[in-house]
Amino acid sequence: MxxxxxxxxxxxxxxxxxxxxxxxxxxxxxxxxxxxxxxxxxxxxxxxxxxxxxxxxxxxxxxxxxxxxxxxxxxxxxxxxEFALGEDAEWIVDRDFAPFQAQDVSYRGASWRASNASATELKKGQTVHILRTEGTTLVLSQPVETPSSRLLN
Structure with missing residues (x-):
């Protein structure tokens, strides 16, 4: 050439x-x-x-x-x-999750798979604990009790 x-x-x-x-x-x-x-x-x-x-x-x-x-x-x-696996990290859910459902999410600027490990539906805007990771999947708990969520109940 x-x-x-x-x-x-x-x-x-x-x-x-x-x-x-x-x-x-x-x-x-x-x-x-x-x-x-x-x-x-x-x-x-x-x-x-x-x-x-x-x-x-x-x-x-x-x-x-x-x-x-x-x-x-x-x-x-x-x-x-950025979070120790022995302690629960928190995350604000950016979409609804049915019980035991898994879907792709963005967490701290990276793409992850997240799985709702509870029998409770997770609603957009709720704060949840990240219980652990399983490979590239964040395992989420039921919603965290916050002062504002207690006022709503």
Whole structure:
């Protein structure tokens, strides 16, 4: 390939990476972060001479998966470290949970699976204890008695 074509590929990967990273600022979910980092790494690799497009796409896919796994594991570990498992952490429910239902939630900026471990329905806005984690699942208790919830009863 000629030099202008290689430069064009580098610029395209950089634009893609910066666009994805900029878009991440609006989503806050960290999903686009993985793709943006992988695209910027591909810009570096393209500048080093990897110019075969199918190879670039294969490496980009592998980088997306690798950065996704590494960053997500680090975020989950950090979130787990933020509360001691021996003591109950509290969370305000952001959606209704039927008894024993599990669903995807956002907890401290990271995506988690949360499971209602009680026979009581959890309503949006209630405060619950996080009893423990089971892998990547937060196990939730029945609602916590708060001064405002006692006034309502």
């Amino acid at each position: 000629d030099g202008s074509s290689e430069s064009f590929q580098v610029i395209l990967w950089m634009i893609l990476g910066l666009t994805l990273l900029s878009s991440e600022a609006f989503t806050g979910s960290f999903h686009l972060l993985f793709f943006g980092l992988a695209a910027l790494l591909m810009a570096v690799l393209a500048s080093l001479g990897i110019t075969i497009i199918p190879l670039q796409l294969a490496i980009f896919t592998a980088l997306c998966l690798a950065t996704g796994v590494l960053v997500r594991e680090r975020m989950k570990r950090r979130s787990l470290d």
